[in-house]
Amino acid sequence: MISVGIIGASGYTGGELLRLLENHREVEVVSATSRQYSGVPVSRVHPHLQDTDLKFEDVGAGEIDADLVFTATPHGASMKIVPQLIERGIRVVDLSGDYRFDDTETYEEWYGIEHESPLDAVYGLPEIHREEIASADLVANPGCFPTGAILACLPLVYEKIADTFIIDSKTGVSGAGVKPTALTHYPHCSDNVIPYNVTGHRHTPEIRQELSRLNPVRLSFTPHLVPVTRGILTTAHTFLLEDLKQGEIADIFRGFYDGEPFVRVVEGIPGLSAVRGSNFCHIGCFDVDDNQRAVIVSAIDNLVKGASGQAIQNMNIMFGFREVEGLDFPGMYP
Numbered sequence: 001m002i003s004v005g006i007i008g009a010s011g012y013t014g015g016e017l018l019r020l021l022e023n024h025r026e027v028e029v030v031s032a033t034s035r036q037y038s039g040v041p042v043s044r045v046h047p048h049l050q051d052t053d054l055k056f057e058d059v060g061a062g063e064i065d066a067d068l069v070f071t072a073t074p075h076g077a078s079m080k081i082v083p084q085l086i087e088r089g090i091r092v093v094d095l096s097g098d099y100r101f102d103d104t105e106t107y108e109e110w111y112g113i114e115h116e117s118p119l120d121a122v123y124g125l126p127e128i129h130r131e132e133i134a135s136a137d138l139v140a141n142p143g144c145f146p147t148g149a150i151l152a153c154l155p156l157v158y159e160k161i162a163d164t165f166i167i168d169s170k171t172g173v174s175g176a177g178v179k180p181t182a183l184t185h186y187p188h189c190s191d192n193v194i195p196y197n198v199t200g201h202r203h204t205p206e207i208r209q210e211l212s213r214l215n216p217v218r219l220s221f222t223p224h225l226v227p228v229t230r231g232i233l234t235t236a237h238t239f240l241l242e243d244l245k246q247g248e249i250a251d252i253f254r255g256f257y258d259g260e261p262f263v264r265v266v267e268g269i270p271g272l273s274a275v276r277g278s279n280f281c282h283i284g285c286f287d288v289d290d291n292q293r294a295v296i297v298s299a300i301d302n303l304v305k306g307a308s309g310q311a312i313q314n315m316n317i318m319f320g321f322r323e324v325e326g327l328d329f330p331g332m333y334p
């Protein structure tokens, strides 16, 4: 049994960590922080969590005693919190973008802020970095779009069958966090599909970094906001470097992800509702046209495999628990 703290527990990914950890047999949540709800019962802010006695507390990184802390805080905030935890010997899974990049320059260029505390971290996509995650003190949990996009393209890159991708993703509104904005205001985003940051989204270099670990990859990434609460559906297009049929591509994906506990190669086209609430990534389609354009589709829940579920998967790997502990249940279709 380990003790766990959650900094930023009043937000959406913090709430999802609390929900998922209720069924984790190796973890006790000892601290859930919030500055605005200090002293308020967790169940008041997260109404689905009625069986916890936890109250939010406004404590900083210097006061939390735990074996591991999840920092479910915005980018820019995590870099002020994580170093103190690491100095105190507490292992950390950070859900923000602050520690995802190999080099500080790329972070500063795409996030537009100075990084005041770079640290060594392991990029927390278990399908690529499982061994390094196991011994890491700081795991940088991947972004939600990068999780779906990287998993949709990775087998083709590793098998040297493709090196250029056009990636088009549709995201649910919970990806924007608990605070409403003009983009996420109901009259604006309901009955609507809204492309945003069409060539400049900060997840572009993150996807490129991880897909280019073996061979350099060129890509374009465009997110769209759609009126659903949870989920990211990614459609990745590529012109294959080899003449392959749909069934052959599907076999490559099945072989590549064989044994992966949370990736499923599915018949037909994946849908958001099949993964909702779960840590699964469904991948499918694999259609190829006369020009050797292949289309791969992936579906994840942005708050689970795209954030808190993957963070728990990483914690399980770090502490030698069963990788699926607390996460081995299917989605909520329909």
Ligand SMILES: NC(=O)C1=CN([C@@H]2O[C@H](COP(=O)(O)OP(=O)(O)OC[C@H]3O[C@@H](n4cnc5c(N)ncnc54)[C@H](OP(=O)(O)O)[C@@H]3O)[C@@H](O)[C@H]2O)C=CC1
Residues within 6 Å of the ligand: 007, 008, 009, 010, 011, 012, 013, 014, 033, 034, 035, 036, 037, 071, 072, 073, 074, 075, 077, 095, 096, 097, 142, 143, 144, 174, 175, 176, 177, 178, 179, 302, 303, 306, 307
């Ligand atoms: N939503 C998603 O689908 C995904 C989110 N992420 C990333 O995970 C992180 C959390 O996201 P999400 O839960 O959506 O965000 P939210 O905005 O919903 O929640 C973040 C919480 O962090 C707390 N917080 C904000 N600033 C600070 C600070 N300076 N110090 C301490 N606590 C702070 C706030 O609580 P309070 O004000 O009460 O203290 C807030 O409720 C972000 O970095 C986000 O980019 C990653 C993948 C997917």
Ligand SMILES: CC(=O)N[C@@H](CCC(=O)OP(=O)(O)O)C(=O)O
Residues within 6 Å of the ligand: 075, 095, 096, 097, 142, 143, 144, 145, 171, 172, 173, 174, 175, 176, 177, 203, 223, 225
């Ligand atoms: C709908 C919506 O706004 N989505 C967010 C997803 C960001 C996210 O959650 O990822 P990071 O941890 O990298 O910030 C966005 O596009 O910025």
